[in-house]
Amino acid sequence: MDKLRIAVCDDEIVQQKLIQALLQKYLTENNILAEVKFYTSGQEYLKEKKSEILETDIFLLDIFMPEMNGIDIGKELKNLGVQGKIIFITGGNDYITEAFEIKAFSYIQKPVEYEKFVKVMNSVIAGFEKHRYMDVVVDREKQRIYLDDVEYVETLGRRLVIYMKDGEVETYLSVKNFMDEYGEDDFIQISRYVAVSKSRIQRIVGRSLYLINGRELSISEKYLATTKKLHIAYIHTKKVATV
Known part of the structure; x- marks a missing residue:
């Protein structure tokens, strides 16, 4: 901690x-x-x-x-x-x-x-x-982001865009660094540039991943098998936890 x-x-x-x-x-x-x-x-x-x-x-x-x-x-x-x-x-x-x-x-x-x-x-x-969190620098000021609020993150150039249920923020961080430090347990990396919160995934159809809010994201071929495997494992774990 x-x-x-x-x-x-x-x-x-x-x-x-x-x-x-x-x-x-x-x-x-x-x-x-x-x-x-x-x-x-x-x-x-x-x-x-x-x-x-x-x-x-x-x-x-x-x-x-x-x-x-x-x-x-x-x-x-x-x-x-x-x-x-x-x-x-x-x-x-x-x-x-x-x-x-x-x-x-x-x-x-x-x-x-x-x-x-x-x-x-x-x-x-x-x-x-x-309810873990991450402290990031946004516009030269520290801002605390609670991981439960994050839907997905995406690298755009040198910036990491953090999409949340009530908005988005940008900071300088790579998806790899995000996953290494914060996302290993709660997020799935679906491409080189995007990682998604396991709890926000509604369904996966082919290479399309749909979030609970309806947004569609594309899964890279390289990450497809792992993404499906981790998603199924999360669903099973969630079902067991609610029994």
Whole structure:
């Protein structure tokens, strides 16, 4: 797993030290590398660069803070388009409804016991392992792309076009490098220049591959047998998993 980025917002120094101790123990026991930053208010954190905020994996937010509470911070983060997981820490039940309205990952009540903390963190980590991502440079800025959102990738000249369900981005990377680093388990290379997400393939007819969205892609003769074999294996695996 890549290094995690964790942001903690809490106005109480004692609580910050407790969260720091819990995180240090958990990360050490599970051999996880992480960069952890602490903030005493939402205003302080939201002054960070947008790219820094968007690259954060886990947000641990105290709900009861002056001026801007944890719920307000969570709403701002969602408006920015963060994909990281929001975990609220609070001493009451006042904002449970609001927490789940903004699709917070979890809600931990104080006093935060290590056993409770471990359960939540284990769930978060399991989710990251399932929903992997890649950090690419787009227009000179880092952008995080979650592989579950990628339909297929295609090399055009020196650029790699990443096609997603809600748009596309371009970066400098070859299909081979993409497959070596990110795509071996979840993607099928159907030509020298194109690799397709296994989960997005609807059917294969001859040398034509059809995505779930209806788009047709052409399979190179060299890759045809392997593509069909991997597609059939994926379908069988999926059927077994849903039994």
